[in-house]
Amino acid sequence: MSTEGFFISEIRLTGKNKRNASIVLKKGLNVISGASDTGKTYIFQLINYMFGGKDEPKEIDESIGYSTIFIELEKYEGESYTLKREIGDSSIFVYESKIDDISFLQNCVKLKAKHDKDDKDNISTFLLSLTGIKDMLLRKNARGTKVSFSFRNLVALMMLNEEKIISEEVPIFSGIPSNRTTELSAFKTILTGVDDSHGEEIEDPKIYRTRLEGKLEFVSSLLQKLKMELKEKGAQIQDYDANELTKEIEKLMSTLSNNSKEINLRMGQKKEIWIQEQEIKSRILMLEELLERFRLLEKSYLSDLDRLQFLIEGDHYISQLFDSNCPVCNNPFNSKITEHNHDFYLEDLQIACSEESNKINAQLIDLRETLTNLQNENKENNEKVKLLSQQIKEIEVIIQRELKPVAVLTKERMDNLLNIKKIFQEIELNERRIAEYQTSQLDIMRELSKKNQKMKFVNEITTEIYDDFATEVKELLDGWNYPDLTSVSIDYDDQELIVSGKKRKNHGKGYRAILNAAFVIAIMKYTRSIGLKHPGLIILDSPLTTYKERLNPTTLSSSEEDISLDMKQAFFKNLSKLRNDVQVIIFENIDPIKEVQDNMNYIHFSKVIGVGRYGFIPVDNVSESVSNNFIQ
Structure with a gap:
């Protein structure tokens, strides 16, 4: 309970x-x-x-x-x-x-x-x-x-x-x-x-009716605007057929896709050739550095040969010196004195210089052969670089003069057709919206024609x-x-x-x-x-x-x-x-x-003074059995 x-x-x-x-x-x-x-x-x-x-x-x-x-x-x-x-x-x-x-x-x-x-x-x-x-x-x-x-x-x-x-x-x-x-x-x-x-x-009928009238005015205004837009857009597409437009767009998209694939292919080829070119150029730089070093080495060999040749031919020049001393023991060179205070003899020097000269000549021959080979390789590499550069230029020409123009023109044409297609879609959307607004307009008008609605x-x-x-x-x-x-x-x-x-x-x-x-x-x-x-x-x-x-x-x-x-x-x-x-x-x-x-x-x-309680409110000068407590 x-x-x-x-x-x-x-x-x-x-x-x-x-x-x-x-x-x-x-x-x-x-x-x-x-x-x-x-x-x-x-x-x-x-x-x-x-x-x-x-x-x-x-x-x-x-x-x-x-x-x-x-x-x-x-x-x-x-x-x-x-x-x-x-x-x-x-x-x-x-x-x-x-x-x-x-x-x-x-x-x-x-x-x-x-x-x-x-x-x-x-x-x-x-x-x-x-x-x-x-x-x-x-x-x-x-x-x-x-x-x-x-x-x-x-x-x-x-x-x-x-x-x-x-x-x-x-x-x-x-x-x-x-x-x-x-x-x-x-x-x-x-x-x-x-x-x-x-x-x-x-809601209140007056407020409800006013709201409906405002809504009707708004819907009517939208309908008028949509119909004007529909007329303008219809004029823009009067020379086009929606089905043919779709087919042409699909064809252009296929062309653009193929063109893009061809450009990507050519760019791939160009990249491969460029990589080869860079590798050969790197080789050329290395060969030129080697050639420079080998040429310096060749000059060194020739200088050494000149020095040895001078030593070999030194006897001829020494014999023409009369009051000269031996550069080793400082004894005079003359026919009477044949012994010197050392183990070095001019004949031995000449023999050693000849042998050293022969050895350097053999190295010089090898060096010059190597130089020739490197120069030939460098020449071939430069020819290859020229060929590869030419190939890159040819690919760039194909891309810039043949493929890209086609892509640009195709894209421009396709963008134009897509804009036309968008207008077709907007017209279709506007027609649906017009139908919806017309239905809404009729509903509002029917609602306005009704009497005040009451809840059941x-x-x-x-x-x-x-x-x-x-x-x-x-x-x-x-x-x-x-x-x-x-x-x-x-x-x-x-x-x-x-x-x-x-x-x-x-x-x-x-x-x-x-x-x-x-x-x-x-x-x-x-x-x-x-x-x-x-x-x-x-x-x-x-x-x-x-x-x-x-x-x-x-x-x-x-x-x-x-x-x-x-x-x-x-x-x-x-x-x-x-x-x-x-x-x-x-x-x-x-x-x-x-x-x-x-x-x-x-x-x-009782309503009788002196008998029980007279009423709710005490009667003056009469004692009654009621609460007399005061509230402060």
């Missing part, structure tokens, strides 16, 4: 130099009875005002001088809160304590009295949080516009004043046509636990839920000894109760009051039984006494309006058996019998 929700534990009215007016309430059934003009309806108005009502409690003579309202709420789970509001103020203060525990320095939260979905600091959001409801949305109108679920939507299902209790309107409706969709949505949300946050929504909502309350709810109503009426009760059902279209085959609104005021009371109490019992969200609080003003009876209690009304005393007492007795997870507060002129009073929280206003 759900324990969410709250009940009222005390209502207190204070004013400067005024005794506190207070009543203490409990879980279960609370009956405040007594004569008219004792403040019962005033208490009802105080509660409604503290629950975010915009109407201040109607001023009565006894209320003059009172300015501050306190309501102590207690969650069924245990926490206590006190609401405080100055009459005429748009703010409500919330204390996390009981009324008597409020201290001067205690922190409190200031809340706006009016619900605001964009600002959570309001009494509606706070009370909804105590009920376990958060961020629910309701349908506002036939277009599916959403509004935030407010605690005032719940108040309409849990508080019936003395006018609403006898109204011909189903209790969930206020009678204001513009509010009917929202009120039905709130009823559905409470009975099913599912709000309308995921429902579709149609399916009632999400299933027949099973309706039947279970009707069963709760019937159980209450059975417990209240409702006469000739045979069946209870709900009209799915107008949410009307049908009791024993007769619609609720077709009964007299007395029975309508009973049926309206049963309707709202059944909502609470049904939601509590299956764990749905509900404050667990019902407040009824005069469900057993019609306005006519209150004006003239000695005059009985017609039989249709007259509720038997047995039924009235059965009403009290049945509700006195309510569970402790709900609270029902009833303001009545009729007193429950003594044996039933013991099973409820019963408060009686």
